Amino acid sequence: MSTAKRQPDPRRAQTREALLQAAEAALRETPIDELSVAEIARQAGVAVTSIYNHFGSKAGLQAALAERAMDVDRQYMDRAYVDRRSPVEQLQSAAAEYLQFYLDYPDYFRLLAFPPEPGRNPAGQELNEQIARRVDEQNARMVKALQQAIDAGLVRKANARELATILWSAWNGMISLGWRADGLRKNEKQLRKMVTLATDIITAGLLKPPG
Amino acid sequence: MSTAKRQPDPRRAQTREALLQAAEAALRETPIDELSVAEIARQAGVAVTSIYNHFGSKAGLQAALAERAMDVDRQYMDRAYVDRRSPVEQLQSAAAEYLQFYLDYPDYFRLLAFPPEPGRNPAGQELNEQIARRVDEQNARMVKALQQAIDAGLVRKANARELATILWSAWNGMISLGWRADGLRKNEKQLRKMVTLATDIITAGLLKPPG
DNA sequence: AAGGCTTTTTGCAAACATTACAAAAAATGC
DNA sequence: GCATTTTTTGTAATGTTTGCAAAAAGCCTT
Incomplete structure (x- = not known):
C-alpha cells in the first residue's frame, strides 16, 4: 500500500x-x-x-449543507429518545420528530432521504457515503431502542437493525408524498395523521408475537 | 364556459x-x-x-412510457388479488408482486413511485396527473381488499383508503433503497426479505385491535 | 530558501436539457 | 377556398456538467 x-x-x-x-x-x-x-x-x-x-454537482453542494444540518437533526432526535419513555413511546416520538424535521427543512430532508445519484464523480460519491454514515448514525439510536424492547421481551424477536431500516424507509416513503406534484400529494396535517397511524400499526405488529 | x-x-x-x-x-x-x-x-x-x-421534459417522455407500462403492472397485481385468498394473503402477495415489478422494470417503477417535478410545463403536469390516476386506480384494489377485511372484522376499524396509502408509500420507501448510490443500498434479496417482514409486521398490527 | 514535485485552482470549450419566441406548415370550420 | 386556430419547427439563450490543459500555490527535501 x-x-x-x-x-x-x-x-x-x-x-x-x-x-x-x-x-x-x-x-x-x-x-x-x-x-x-x-x-x-x-x-x-x-x-x-x-x-x-x-x-460533484450543484445538488452535491446542497447535500453538503444538508449534512451540516444533520447536527440539527440530531437535536430533533434527542427530543425523541428520552430514557424515561418506553421503547414504543420512543418510536412514536421519533417518527413525529423525523416528520417535523422534514416540515422544517424540506429541501435538506429530501437530500438525505433520497440522495441524487452522484454519477461517476469521486467527490460526489465520497460525499454520498459521508451522508450515508450520518444517516446510519441516527438510525443507530433507533436500533438501540428496538434492541432494548426486544431484550425486554416487549417486541417480537427480530434483527433490530433490519427493523430500524424498515421503519426509517417506510417513513421516507410516506413523507415523500409531501412533495409529489400530482393529486397524490399530502399536506402537513395528512402526513402527521398518516405517519402516526402507520407507526401505531407497526408497533402494534411488533408487539404481537409472530404467528 | x-x-x-x-x-x-x-x-x-x-x-x-x-x-x-x-x-x-x-x-x-x-x-x-x-x-x-x-x-x-x-x-x-x-x-x-x-x-x-x-x-414537458425528457423525464416526461420516459414517464409516458412508464404509464403505458402500467398495463404490465396491472398484470402483476392481477396475480396478487385472487379472491380465493384471504385479504391478508392478498396483501402479502401484493407486496411481493409490487416488488417484483420494480425488479423487472426498475426505471418505470421509479417514475411511478417518485415522479419527477414537471415544473410549470402544462404538458408535464397533465401527464403527471394522468399517472397519479393510474396509480390511484391500482391502489383501489388494495383498498377493496382492506375494506373486505375490515367489514369481516378481521382488521381494526380504520379508513381503508388511508391504510392503502400507508402500505403503498411504505413499500415505495423500502424499495427505494434498491437504487441508493451509497452504503445504504439493498440488493434484491435484502429487499425481498425486508418487504416481506414489513408486510408481516403491518398486517399483524392491523389484526390487533387498537389499544 | 531554492528548486522539484504534487495538489489545487482556474479558464475555456463542448455537450446536453430546457425555455422563450416567432415563423412556417397544416388542420378545422364555414 | 379562405380565414382562423392549432401544431410544428427552428433558433437563440440560459444553466448544468464534463474534460482538459495551463497557471498558481503549497509541500518536501536538500
Whole structure:
C-alpha cells in the first residue's frame, strides 16, 4: 500500500468553506432553482469548476449543507429518545420528530432521504457515503431502542437493525408524498395523521408475537 | 364556459406516437443517460421542441412510457388479488408482486413511485396527473381488499383508503433503497426479505385491535 | 530558501436539457 | 377556398456538467 502521507493543503478546506458559506447565505435569499452555480461561485470568489471538484454537482453542494444540518437533526432526535419513555413511546416520538424535521427543512430532508445519484464523480460519491454514515448514525439510536424492547421481551424477536431500516424507509416513503406534484400529494396535517397511524400499526405488529 | 369543441388535430396524436415509439425503441439499445433528446427527436423524425410540447421534459417522455407500462403492472397485481385468498394473503402477495415489478422494470417503477417535478410545463403536469390516476386506480384494489377485511372484522376499524396509502408509500420507501448510490443500498434479496417482514409486521398490527 | 514535485485552482470549450419566441406548415370550420 | 386556430419547427439563450490543459500555490527535501 502506498499510503504516502502529506500535510493537507490548506487551500482545499478554504475554498470548500467559502463555497459552503456563500451557498448557505445565498440560499437564504434565493430559492435553489433561481440560484446558478455561476452565481454561487462568484459570491464565494472561486471558479465554477471548484464546485465540481469539491461536491460533484450543484445538488452535491446542497447535500453538503444538508449534512451540516444533520447536527440539527440530531437535536430533533434527542427530543425523541428520552430514557424515561418506553421503547414504543420512543418510536412514536421519533417518527413525529423525523416528520417535523422534514416540515422544517424540506429541501435538506429530501437530500438525505433520497440522495441524487452522484454519477461517476469521486467527490460526489465520497460525499454520498459521508451522508450515508450520518444517516446510519441516527438510525443507530433507533436500533438501540428496538434492541432494548426486544431484550425486554416487549417486541417480537427480530434483527433490530433490519427493523430500524424498515421503519426509517417506510417513513421516507410516506413523507415523500409531501412533495409529489400530482393529486397524490399530502399536506402537513395528512402526513402527521398518516405517519402516526402507520407507526401505531407497526408497533402494534411488533408487539404481537409472530404467528 | 367557452367549451368550443373542435375535431382533434391528427398531427398531435401522430407526433406523440412517433416519439413514444422512437423512444421505446431507442431505449432498448441505449440507457437513458446516454440518449439525448436530440437523438430521440431525430429518430422520431420530429423537432426537439415537440418533446416539450407533448411531454414537458425528457423525464416526461420516459414517464409516458412508464404509464403505458402500467398495463404490465396491472398484470402483476392481477396475480396478487385472487379472491380465493384471504385479504391478508392478498396483501402479502401484493407486496411481493409490487416488488417484483420494480425488479423487472426498475426505471418505470421509479417514475411511478417518485415522479419527477414537471415544473410549470402544462404538458408535464397533465401527464403527471394522468399517472397519479393510474396509480390511484391500482391502489383501489388494495383498498377493496382492506375494506373486505375490515367489514369481516378481521382488521381494526380504520379508513381503508388511508391504510392503502400507508402500505403503498411504505413499500415505495423500502424499495427505494434498491437504487441508493451509497452504503445504504439493498440488493434484491435484502429487499425481498425486508418487504416481506414489513408486510408481516403491518398486517399483524392491523389484526390487533387498537389499544 | 531554492528548486522539484504534487495538489489545487482556474479558464475555456463542448455537450446536453430546457425555455422563450416567432415563423412556417397544416388542420378545422364555414 | 379562405380565414382562423392549432401544431410544428427552428433558433437563440440560459444553466448544468464534463474534460482538459495551463497557471498558481503549497509541500518536501536538500
